[in-house]
Amino acid sequence: MSSASHSLQFWAVLLLLPLLVEGEAASANQNNLDRVIRVGGDHDYPPYEFINAKGQPDGYNTELTRAIAEVMGIEIEIDLGNWDNMRRKLELGEVDVLQGMVHSEDRAQSLDFSPPHAIINQSIFARKGAPRISELASLNGKSVIVQEGGIMHDYLIKQQVGANLVLVETHASALRLLASGQHDYALVANLPGLYLGRELELSNITPVGKPFAGQEYGYSVLKGQQALLAQFSEGVAILKNTGRQQAIYDKWLGPLEESGLPWKEIGQIAGGASAVLLLVLGGIVVWNRMLTRQVLRRTEELELHQQQLIQADKMTSLGILVAGVAHEINNPSSLLLLNLPVLKEVHQDLEEMLEDHYRAHGDFYLGGLAYSRMRDEIPAMLDDMLTGTQRIRRIVDDLRDFARQGPADLDESVDLNEMVATAIRLVDNTIRKSTDHFQVRYAEQLPSFRGNPQRIEQVVINLIVNACQALESRDKGIAVTTRYRAKTREIRLEIMDQGSGIEAEHISRLSDPFFTTKREQGGTGLGLSVSASIIKDHGGTLVYESEFGQGTRVLLSFPANNRALST
Structure with a gap:
């Protein structure tokens, strides 16, 4: 064979060599994808990934990985453990991919990352x-x-x-x-x-x-495993495009937004149809207007009565439930109220011996903490526990009183200061979540008035909750004040908030049944209507003063109890 022929063969092999190597690498890569893919993660990083009560991998990352395996047709095995160990397992090839890892420039030198499927703060x-x-x-x-x-x-x-x-x-x-x-x-x-x-x-x-x-959070693999990473990146893209990734995200990390009918478009169509009908039936509408108003008013009254009956039934069920819960809570509370004062006396008796031991032998430990620290904290801890237990008892008693069905007549003596204090205790959590500036001023020697304490309590709760809902930030405040006006013999409750206020055209309709500015938030418009009815039954008045964007003042007035004033 000539030297020219040998030279030609040499160059042919040299040109084919990269293609042969690439083909072998692709074949090896494909073999890797055909096997079971080992997916690692943190065993205690909720709600992203964790081991649940049944001992199984769970969380947002885990559910997302399983969905990717389903749409991509790959087999996976999820292994959750100590995070530092999982990182080492990835480096040693004992796991193929980590299902949740924050991207950084340093990590990107040895790892490749998928597009993020979440943002970590x-x-x-x-x-x-x-x-x-x-x-x-x-x-x-x-x-x-x-x-x-x-x-x-x-x-x-x-x-x-x-x-x-x-x-x-x-x-x-x-x-x-x-x-x-x-x-x-x-x-x-x-x-x-x-x-x-x-x-x-x-x-x-x-x-x-x-x-x-925020830091990007996604799948990660070792450098050189792009084909493996592409499987997960493509799976995330498919799930995002189909909306399934968002559903998984909302399930674990945020409220699920329910999709509804296109009411705006439906309203526009209905409005157009109504306009045509009005042109055709204008004369008939004018003729029937008064009759229609009467029918609507009667319908609303019937619906209101129905809602009140439903509410009464709910209150009866609530009373049964609260009575049972109160019994279960009061039993352990009674034990605490009985035992905590005894424990406090025991500690007082031991104080001198503990101090002698401390002076003689130096510091020592109680419950894993130094005595030099605990000797001042134990009495305070016991006092706090006793105060907390007493608060539990008061709240349970308030709930039981609120749920109890009072008599039909309005002939009980009502202490407005007491009713306001009880209402505030019942909605304390709502108040603390809504504002950092809540003030209460009680009038001294406030006369009582005749009425039903549970119904007045219901009104006060409605008004305070409405004030909390009107606040746009925690910096805005609420002020609650009780007063007695001797000249008119009126007992007054004033609730002022620095909320969003009420538009002028809406103030006159606040007591109308089913009128509400919170329809989209689930409001029914019955709370203030029922409150107005209760106040009217008590011979009182309920007045609203508001400037849109500035806040609202609610003034509640009752005639003082003559018998109470004469004593």
Whole structure:
């Protein structure tokens, strides 16, 4: 064979070699996709991924991964465990993909990421009363708990913030450690932190700053596994386009928005049809207008009576339910009210011996905490528990009184100050969620009046809840005041809010049955109508004064009880 022939063969092999290598790589990559894909994740990172009560993988990431496997026709095996171990398993090839990981430039040097399927915010948590933190640089010199191998662990090390890092396996461990009184702060993902704080009932910790900028969160694989990553990226895209990803997201991470009929378009069509009918039937409409108004008014009255009957039936059921619940709650409350004073006396008897031991032998531990700290806190803890138990008893009694069906007549003596205080206790949670500025001023030596305490309590609750709903931010306030006007012998309740106010044309209709400005939020327009009816039955008046955008003043007046004034 000539040298020219040998040369030609050499160059032919050289040109085909990349194609052969590429073909073998593609074949190997395809074989990898045909096998069971091992998907890893954190075993305690709710609501994104966690092991549920049945010992099974669960959460937003897990449900999304299973949906991707379904639409892409791939087999998966989900393995949730310690996050730092999972990162090492990915590096060692013991898992193929992590189903939820925050993207960073450092991580992108060794890993490839899919388009994000969520955005993660980070928050600094502290015990209540701690100063607020506006930037991570403020953590310098502080003892900060972070998840080992988590994005904030990586970030704090890279930025050299100067914090003393305490590494834990999970967000739950970080929050429990912080709540137990150890270390200064915990730096965890915002949503898992709030979720775990609620689930674990860690009421003494709270975020102490705004969440930090959102970080992209998606699937990750080792560099060179683009074909594998493409399967998950394509699956996410399909689920997003079909709306299934949004449904999974809303299920775990936000309220599900219900789609309804296009009422606006339907209303426009109906309006056009009505206009045509009005032109044709104008004369008939004029002739029937008065009759129609009477029919509508009677229909509304009948519907109102029906709603009141339904409400009465509900109140009867509520009374039965509250009576049973009150019994169950009062039993353990009674034990606490009986035993806590005894425990307080026991502690007082032991104080001298504990102090002698402290002076003789130095500090020692009680319940895992130093005696030098606990000796001042134990009495306060016992007092707080006793006060809390008494508050539980008062709330249960208030609920039982509210649910109890009072007599049909209005001949009981009503103390307005007492009714207002009870109503405030019952809606205390709504008040605290709505405003940071709630004021109450009670008139001294307020006369009583004749009426039904449960019905007056219902009116006060309706008015306070309405005031809370009118507030547009927690900075806006509510002021509740009771007064006695001797000149007219009137007992008054005034509720003022700094809310959105009421448009002038709506004020005269507030007491109309079924009139409401909150139809889209589920309002029925019966609350103020029923309240007005109750006040009328008591011989009182209910007046609204409002300036749109500025707030509302509600003035409730009752005639004073003559018999009470003469005593």
